Every structure is written in C-alpha cells, then in structure tokens.
Amino acid sequence: MALKVGDRIPNFKAIDTKGDLFDSDTIIGKKAVVIYFYPKDNTRVCTEQACSFRDQYEDFKALGAEVIGISGDSLKSHIEFANKHQLPFILLSDSDKKIRKAFGVPNDYFGLVPGRTTYVADKNGIVQLIFDSTSGKIHIEKALEILKTM
Template structure:
C-alpha cells in the first residue's frame, strides 16, 4: 500500500466514453482516487452513490473524484447511467493503475483465496503527492470520511 508523502503514480486510462484520462491532467487540483472491485455490486454501488450524493461538496471544494476498477468502459457507462454518477470512472482491465497503487491483493471470501481489488481511497494533493489513504474503505462511510478529512460539507 502506498502511504502519505509518496509521489502518486501517474497513469492514463480510458473513461466510460473511451476518452483517455491521466492523473497528471489534474495537477493543481486535489483528487480523490478510489479503487473498487466491481460495477453494480451492492457495496460498490453504495460507495459510488455516496460519492455522487456528495459530489457538489467536492466540486465546491475544487476536488476531483475518480473511481477506478478493472471493469470495461461499457460496464462503466451502464453503471454511471443507471446510478447517475457525475464523476469519472476509469477502466483498468490490464491492472496498470490498480497494481501501481498496490490494491491488487490476495482476498479471502468464505475460505476461498483469490486475487482482487481491495477497496482503497487515496487523497492526492495539488502537486501529485499522496496526502491521505483509507485502506479497506467501507463503502457506506467512505465518501463521508473523505468529506470530513477535507473539511468539506
């Protein structure tokens, strides 16, 4: 897991419409970068909807919100439309950013061990440095935790 003070690894990934987006595009702006396992699953949907509900506060604070999973752009497009998600969803099927941010890890579910994305949220400052990390983020409170950390309401 990357920690506060580390330089945030840059990446370029397609958004839900296939447009390429780089982390470096957001220099000069704070970024909430959250990694989640899969579109349209209960926890990921609750987490995304909580970020959507809080989106105006993030916008007013000048903070960009970016969600990343290994789902396809088509999956992201359906997910964003279905839940009216106003922020960027980036597709990382090759695990470029997912591995760079060390969120591709061994997971255990009902005794079965597999590799997958561990739900993690990073706050990246205006200079591209990680300033805050929430490992194993809880979907129901993640957006509120970030709003509180950034002192946005």
C-alpha cells in the same frame, strides 16, 4: 511497492466512460483528487459507494477536489454503471490492473477480491490519506474529512 502518505500520485492513463483517453497529468498536481479503487460495478457495496460519492459530489467540488473511480471492469460495464446511477465523476477501466499495481492496492478476502482503497491527494499530487476498508460509505466520510483540513 504500495503508495504511502507523503508519496506523489503516479501518472496513469486509462479510457474514461466517454471513450476518451484520460491522462492523470490533467488533474494531478493541479487540484485535490480523490481516487477510489473498488472491486466491481453493480455489486451492492460498490453501488452504495458510487452513489454516496454521487450524492456528495458537489461537496467534493466545493472543496476543490475531483473524484475518480477505478475498477477492473470493462469500459462497457462502466458506461452502463455510470448511466444507470447517474454518476457525475470520472470512472476509469483498469482491466489490465496496471493502475491498481502502480498504487499497490491490496486484494481483500484472502487475495480473491480486488481491494477497496481510497487515496486523497492535495493539489500538489501528494497523498494525504489512504483509507482501506471493505465498507464503502465510510470512504466518503474519510475523504471529505481530510479535504476539509487541506
């Protein structure tokens, strides 16, 4: 079942770019969060999206939100991607697609490409926005828009 607005973000664990085990319980239910799923490191649209989140990261922090990027890429790929583009937010490897499945993120392009979906949850962990678009930059605008109303 796909998450809907009003649902609580499920608990998940994954390895972050520091090699540490990230547990969503350390953030979910404590502060607002923007979790974005993207298809692949170092592709044009995914890089634009990540760099847009990077460039506006301080805006997210000022609104009390943490940003988490998730894709099926390996930890090694995420580390290189984060270092190359100086990404200040959390990147998680979901190589077994368990997190993607827990959220119910759909695939794009006739099921061939992992979907690009952003979830914004309030400080209680309740989903306030689900935005699904193949255009990367719009995700940042939509996430900031909803955070300003919370």
